[in-house]
Amino acid sequence: MTSEASPSEVSEAAARHRGQSRRMHLGAFLLESGHHVAAWRHPDVPPHAGVDLALYQHLAREAEAACLDAIFLADSVATEDGPGAERLSRSSRFEPLTLLSALAAGTSRIGLVSTVTTSYNEPYTVARQLASLDHLSGGRVGWNLVTSDNANEAGNFGRDAHLAHGDRYRRAQEFLAVAQGLWDSWEDDALIDDRDQGLYYDPTRRHVLNHRGEHFRVRGPLNVPRSPQGRPVIVQAGASEPGRQLAAASAELVFTAQPTRARAQAFYADLKSRAEAAGRPRDALKILPGAYVLVAPTRAEAEDRQAELQSLVHRDTALGLLSRMIGNIDLRGLDWDAPLPELPLTDSGQRSRQQLLTQLGHDGGLTLGQLAMKIAGGRGHLSAIGSVSDVADILQDWFEHDAADGFNLMPPLLPTGFEAITRLLVPELQRRGLFRTRYEGTTLRDHLGLARPAHPGHIKAIANTLVKEFP
Structure with a gap:
């Protein structure tokens, strides 16, 4: 009698056949008390978790010890004031760039992704903050570019009404173009620090943007040298038609909400095709659906823990x-x-x-x-609740059937829900050959397998040389 190979054996054989060339990418989506809306009421969660630096430092170390690609922080520049707002913990959180600066000092490998809205910020300020953090962290920063969906934000920035959906995306496209132009203010070797000649930088490698567009007028250049990664990694989470267009043209990592494998496969195929149509390699765009993961040693334990959280809603x-x-x-x-x-x-x-x-x-x-x-837990994302094997099977199935390049993991509560992911689930994914066991690089681009963007001035210089040599 013969028996069928287990999913882990199949995966390991496939990984060996591929030379282990494709593995999952895993992010840790850390949200205040946790992703379950009632997590803050659970006894495992410390009070005021959203402003507990020690907790975040612990979670960052957990993520790095598990070799995750990045931690991801959401943001809003207004409180929650809608129905039931007084029963939510969402209005109590750190400003994410400030928090990630603190976490960068206590880590050395984990990527650091921050949400920053283009609706109520200025591109020079954001470009400067992200470039600074990329230097502080040694090249580990990603920018989750969003258009604000909280209408309450308008009143905090001198507006009587929130920007319309289409206007938000047009502003976002221009905002990103300006930020990228500012990040290219300096070529990689512009700061020559020639003390003998008394020349700090090469003026021919310094570029003034002089942008004048519909929404912004920005002179430049940026007063921060070029990022260790060339540019921070661009992350995008919109799934509307304008969001998909922006992602296909510019994003390098996409977070998405997909409740079923079939929907995820359709989204994956559509976005990869759009990227190719925009002249980009398919692999230049990594797609990570969110996954609400509640994992326990047994399925019954996991279901009991979910039921306990639901009872608190x-x-x-x-x-x-x-x-x-x-x-x-x-x-x-x-x-x-x-x-x-x-x-x-x-x-x-x-x-x-x-x-x-x-x-x-x-x-x-x-x-x-x-x-x-x-x-109440996953907000429309994939929900994976069960034993270690149950959850690993679900993630493996999506990954191996072109529904995902990995997942943005959403623990139900912090810290225990995240510790179950890093200490139970990740080792199982590693055992199956689906996830790394050590970091092979130091930057977020290294972790994601993304190329470092060449400076446009450098490309132009090479082209000019070729023209001279081969007229």
Whole structure:
């Protein structure tokens, strides 16, 4: 009698056949108390976890010990003021670039990805902050470029109304172009520090941007040398049509919410094809769906822990989260036990998430209350709850069937939910040959297998040389 090979044996054989050329990329999405909306009420979570530096330092060390690619921090520049806001811990958090600067000092390999909105910032300031942090960390920074979906942010920046969806993306495209131009203010060898000649930099390798566009006028140059990575890694999370266009043209890492493998495969194929159409190699764009992961030694333990978290959810909290995630639409007047009605297309929130959650409710025949409780943990992302083998099988299945290049792991609560991932799940993925056992480089680009972008001036100089040599 013969038996079928286990998933781990199949994976290891496939990895050997490929020379282990393709492995998962794993990020750690660290969100205040954890990703479950009621995590802050759980006894394992320290009080005011979102502003607990010691906790974040511990989590960063955990992530680095597990050889994860990066830790990822979300952000909003306003408090949560919608339905049930007083029952959420989301309004208590560090400014992420400040926090990552502190974490950079206590780590040496883990990537550091920060969300920074293009809607309510200026490109010179953001380019300068990210370039500085990339130097401070030795080349480990990524920028999660977002357009704000929290309409409350407008009032903090002198605006009476939030920017419309299309306007936010047009601003974002120009914002990114300006930032990239500023990062190329200096060529790699511009700072010559020639003390004998008294020449600090080569003026022929210094470039003034002089950008004048629809949204910004920026002279430049940036007063920070070129980044150790050439440029910080560009991360993008939009899944609407403008978001996909921006990602295909410019992003190097994409975070996405996909609840099923079929949807993830369709998104993966679409975005890779768009990148190729934009003249980019498919592998220049890594796609990491979010994965709400609750892992335990046994399936029963995992399900019990999820049930415990669900029992802590107040109805107002669940409804408030759904109201926020479905497009900043107040759902309080609707029947908890009735299906979700047709909703107007949001112009101030996330259109892609509104469409995803609406379809999730309709396809599952869920009532408003059932949908609100269903997203209390993963907010529409892949939900993997079970034993180590259960969860590893799910991630492996998505990875090996072109649904993902890896995952942005979303622990339900901190720190214990994350420790279960790093100490139980990651070793199993390593045993299967799906994930690294040690870092092979020092920068975030190294971890992701991304090329260091050449300076445009350097490319131009090479082209000029070729013209002279071969007229």
